[in-house]
Amino acid sequence: MLFKTLPELLSLTFDCTDCRPKFVGMKLFHTIRDILVILILTVTPVSMMAGGFQSNFNGARSAAMGGAFAPVATGSGSVFDNPGAMTFQELSSVSLGAAFRLPATSFLSPYSGNFDSEKSMRAGLLFSGLYKINEKSAAGISVNTPFASYIKWSDDWTGKYIAIESTTRTICLQPTYSYRVSESFGVGGGPVIGLSRNFLSKAISYSSSSGPMIGEFEGKATSYGFALGLYLASGEDFKMALTYRSSMKVNIQNGEATLTNVPSSLTGLYPSPTDFTSEYQLPNVISAGVAYQLTRDLMLSVQLDYTGWKVYDEVKYSFDKAFDLSFTEEKNYKNTMALKFGARYHLNDKIEVMGGVGFDNSPVPDDAVLPNNPDNDRFLLSLGGTIRFTEAISLDAGWQLENYKEREVNNTSMQFSGSYKTISNNFGLALNYEF
Amino acid sequence: MKNHFNKFLVFSLVSASILIGSCKTSFDEIKYNDGDADFSRVIAVGSNHFAGYSDKALYREAQSASIPVLLSERFALVGGGAFKQPLVNPGVGLGVNGNSKFILTSQTTSCGNGTYYVPVAAADSGDASNTTWLGNSSVFNNLAVPGTRMADITSQSYGDPSPFLGNPLYARFASSPGTSTISGDALLTVPSFFMIWLGMEDIYEYALSGGDESNTNITASNEFIAGFSDLLNSLTSQDATGIIVNIPLPSSIPFFAAIPYNGLYLTATEAAELNLLYATVDPSIQFTQGYNRYVIADSSTSTGRRQILPGEMILLSIPQDSLRCFGLGRTVPISGNYVLTAAEVSNITNKVIEYNSLIASQCNSRELALADISNYLNSLKQNIVFNGVNYSTEYLEGGVFSTDGYNLSQRGSALVANEMLKVINSFYNAKIPLIDVNQYPGIVFP
Numbered sequence: 001m002l003f004k005t006l007p008e009l010l011s012l013t014f015d016c017t018d019c020r021p022k023f024v025g026m027k028l029f030h031t032i033r034d035i036l037v038i039l040i041l042t043v044t045p046v047s048m049m050a051g052g053f054q055s056n057f058n059g060a061r062s063a064a065m066g067g068a069f070a071p072v073a074t075g076s077g078s079v080f081d082n083p084g085a086m087t088f089q090e091l092s093s094v095s096l097g098a099a100f101r102l103p104a105t106s107f108l109s110p111y112s113g114n115f116d117s118e119k120s121m122r123a124g125l126l127f128s129g130l131y132k133i134n135e136k137s138a139a140g141i142s143v144n145t146p147f148a149s150y151i152k153w154s155d156d157w158t159g160k161y162i163a164i165e166s167t168t169r170t171i172c173l174q175p176t177y178s179y180r181v182s183e184s185f186g187v188g189g190g191p192v193i194g195l196s197r198n199f200l201s202k203a204i205s206y207s208s209s210s211g212p213m214i215g216e217f218e219g220k221a222t223s224y225g226f227a228l229g230l231y232l233a234s235g236e237d238f239k240m241a242l243t244y245r246s247s248m249k250v251n252i253q254n255g256e257a258t259l260t261n262v263p264s265s266l267t268g269l270y271p272s273p274t275d276f277t278s279e280y281q282l283p284n285v286i287s288a289g290v291a292y293q294l295t296r297d298l299m300l301s302v303q304l305d306y307t308g309w310k311v312y313d314e315v316k317y318s319f320d321k322a323f324d325l326s327f328t329e330e331k332n333y334k335n336t337m338a339l340k341f342g343a344r345y346h347l348n349d350k351i352e353v354m355g356g357v358g359f360d361n362s363p364v365p366d367d368a369v370l371p372n373n374p375d376n377d378r379f380l381l382s383l384g385g386t387i388r389f390t391e392a393i394s395l396d397a398g399w400q401l402e403n404y405k406e407r408e409v410n411n412t413s414m415q416f417s418g419s420y421k422t423i424s425n426n427f428g429l430a431l432n433y434e435f
Numbered sequence: 436m437k438n439h440f441n442k443f444l445v446f447s448l449v450s451a452s453i454l455i456g457s458c459k460t461s462f463d464e465i466k467y468n469d470g471d472a473d474f475s476r477v478i479a480v481g482s483n484h485f486a487g488y489s490d491k492a493l494y495r496e497a498q499s500a501s502i503p504v505l506l507s508e509r510f511a512l513v514g515g516g517a518f519k520q521p522l523v524n525p526g527v528g529l530g531v532n533g534n535s536k537f538i539l540t541s542q543t544t545s546c547g548n549g550t551y552y553v554p555v556a557a558a559d560s561g562d563a564s565n566t567t568w569l570g571n572s573s574v575f576n577n578l579a580v581p582g583t584r585m586a587d588i589t590s591q592s593y594g595d596p597s598p599f600l601g602n603p604l605y606a607r608f609a610s611s612p613g614t615s616t617i618s619g620d621a622l623l624t625v626p627s628f629f630m631i632w633l634g635m636e637d638i639y640e641y642a643l644s645g646g647d648e649s650n651t652n653i654t655a656s657n658e659f660i661a662g663f664s665d666l667l668n669s670l671t672s673q674d675a676t677g678i679i680v681n682i683p684l685p686s687s688i689p690f691f692a693a694i695p696y697n698g699l700y701l702t703a704t705e706a707a708e709l710n711l712l713y714a715t716v717d718p719s720i721q722f723t724q725g726y727n728r729y730v731i732a733d734s735s736t737s738t739g740r741r742q743i744l745p746g747e748m749i750l751l752s753i754p755q756d757s758l759r760c761f762g763l764g765r766t767v768p769i770s771g772n773y774v775l776t777a778a779e780v781s782n783i784t785n786k787v788i789e790y791n792s793l794i795a796s797q798c799n800s801r802e803l804a805l806a807d808i809s810n811y812l813n814s815l816k817q818n819i820v821f822n823g824v825n826y827s828t829e830y831l832e833g834g835v836f837s838t839d840g841y842n843l844s845q846r847g848s849a850l851v852a853n854e855m856l857k858v859i860n861s862f863y864n865a866k867i868p869l870i871d872v873n874q875y876p877g878i879v880f881p
Binding site: 106108109110111112114156158159160161162202205206207208209212263264265266406413414415416419421 | 461550820822823824825834868869870871873874876877878879880881
């Protein structure tokens with residue numbers, strides 16, 4: 001049903017018999033727009049997705065619009081979603097909020113039945129600030145967590161020798177500068193500082209009289225990258241966006257491993273605590289999007305995200321003083337594409353309602369799925385909006401459902417097979433102050 | 436305009452309702468079935484591995500994870516009936532020599548050059564209360580008795596409670612000690628399905644003693660298969676089907692394979708010293724820096740000793756301390772009871788191959804399932820992984836065999852049971868889930 005509506009929606013853009021390029025960039029603009037539309041139409045059918053452990057909730061307003069926010073990029077959310085749009089905002093603003101995730105995963109083992117992951121709520125800070133220096137330039141900062149994954153299984157579950165609890169998250173701080181190149185064209189960009197934390201706990205093969213050894217591996221790292229954004233606004237109706245977030249290398253130099261239940265005859269081989277190093281690469285993301293003001297009150301947006309997950313091929317844990325502990329998690333992720341649609345409806349002066357749907361593919365191949373991150377293709381559904389209290393103060397709220405397809409896997413390196421099913425309910429709130 | 440907006444709205448609402456409707460993370464139940472087999476009355480006949488004998492004794496925890504019990508728990512999912520086995524009391528258990536179970540300890544050598552693992556008896560003797568007769572309380576499904584040879588299953592005196600006449604581990608649950616036989620007791624339940632693992636002790640009692648023919652001999656193949664055939668005749672006479680397990684090779688059992696024939700590590704100085712000593716005694720015995728072949732007793736040579744050859748085996752029962760501190764294997768030749776010479780290895784290997792070939796023909800002609808555990812354990816010389824845990828036939832680290840190096844560990848039992856389930860699923864067109872090996876305890880390290 002979607003694919004019948006889409007061409008219909010987009011055909012509106014072609015019903016423009018008296019359209020003529022009004023200024024210099026317009027002809028180029030039309031060409032790019034047409035290419036983008038064709039791209040979307042040809043890519044739509046089967047494989048698309050970004051998935052992995054990327055967060056689909058990077059701002060309350062952007063999440064409410066299904067993440068198709070790069071071409072919309074209003075408020076201080078533009079700092080993260082499209083730095084090129086920062087100078088197009090009327091006022092400076094500050095936004096403070098939080099995003100909450102409630103994931104739930106079940107695993108069906110062919111040997112021992114059903115296991116449910118522990119229900120927990122994960123919270124992340126959403127902060128952005130945008131300052132209009134003058135008509136031509138703006139500066140801003142964004143703080144959010146574009147990479148986040150958390151799961152906890154029971155201590156005794158069937159996959160305990162692979163993972164019991166796993167956390168991986170990178171908080172990104174992005175100071176940004178934006179410049180208005182022309183009436184309809186803006187660019188922006190800035191460095192990204194990533195603060196990563198990785199935690200893994202699992203059972204280790206040898207047992208003492210109190211049970212198997214348990215290892216807890218905690219590592220932190222700071223990584224660097226950059227973000228760029230281009231924003232093209234043709235009149236009031238059409239907006240286009242192209243953004244790029246670079247890959248970042250997470251290099252854990254001083255990870256600490258703590259082991260419990262170590263048999264006393266093995267403390268030489270398994271000292272505790274002991275150091276480890278680990279490293280992995282976070283992917284780059286290219287996004288292209290289009291937003292169209294369909295009517296005075298309704299805007300629609302569509303966005304394609306291409307994530308270079310191929311760089312995430314393995315995570316090796318190396319131990320200098322406990323060589324026997326060394327292990328490698330084979331990831332073998334593949335590059336992916338995600339397709340997102342958003343809508344924003346201006347109900348009245350106080351309320352704007354938003355919604356969106358998205359299709360997010362998984363970068364993880366069937367033979368490499370691990371219980372640390374039981375990823376699969378997902379369907380995203382979002383609802384939310386903005387309530388304006390005063391001229392300066394407004395509240396963004398968004399709710400997002402991530403419905404992962406059921407997945408039967410056999411991880412060949414660990415010989416761990418079964419079926420996973422995940423659902424995540426996410427929501428966020430942000431309070432905005434414009435000045 | 437309104438039309439398009441309406442369509443979009445409808446689409447969103449439809450998707451939302453589909454999504455919310457599928458908003459659950461639970462799975463549908465899998466349907467299992469027993470295929471062509473009937474597990475309502477299952478019996479097991481065998482020796483150590485089927486009895487759950489582990490760490491040199493019959494003790495409660497290992498018995499509860501014996502191969503037949505693990506299989507019966509799976510059979511229960513597809514209409515299998517109750518499975519009774521004569522459980523020993525919780526505690527140190529009881530071994531064939533009246534001993535307690537053994538636990539792994541770490542010892543420092545007397546000459547202070549390192550530590551080594553050695554299993555040590557948990558108590559001075561086994562729990563004698565386990566000899567209390569249980570045969571009047573129930574008819575048992577698990578007829579496996581540690582130490583049982585083919586001839587024993589038809590022997591009445593095997594059930595005599597006196598250890599000089601019979602085997603107390605059978606006497607304790609024999610339906611009529613001194614009169615009943617294992618093969619007779621096997622029929623009491625009128626079995627619909629049987630599992631058999633016999634022949635291990637016929638061959639390995641000899642091997643475990645270092646090939647001491649004055650004490651014990653390998654049962655001749657024709658005698659073995661005649662007894663086997665008789666047993667199968669009586670079991671299949673009432674339409675029962677079953678699965679037979681064959682015999683593993685000594686090279687896949689850590690008791691024989693753990694100590695390499697050239698495990699004697701010498702420094703350059705030590706090698707030179709030994710060469711000096713042997714120059715006058717027997718110059719054909721040579722050592723170099725690095726790994727060397729042990730010196731073993733050989734009455735056929737003039738010096739009563741020689742160096743061991745590749746393919747010959749050193750048994751795990753050898754005193755580690757003497758090896759490291761008192762010149763055993765260097766200046767003191769290793770006695771025959773800790774060695775399997777080439778002739779002995781050859782004898783054992785040939786018998787294993789012969790037995791297995793005869794077992795295979797019986798299975799073939801009677802259309803019974805064959806679990807090729809000989810092949811499976813041989814393949815486990817290479818590491819395999821199960822749900823993230825490595826397994827192999829390596830002593831202790833491999834996790835398949837218990838601390839005594841000969842009997843299976845609980846996880847080893849589960850691995851073998853899984854192989855048997857795979858055969859049952861394939862041969863009898865059943866759909867039975869395999870066992871989660873890792874949920875059973877691994878070797879406990881001190």
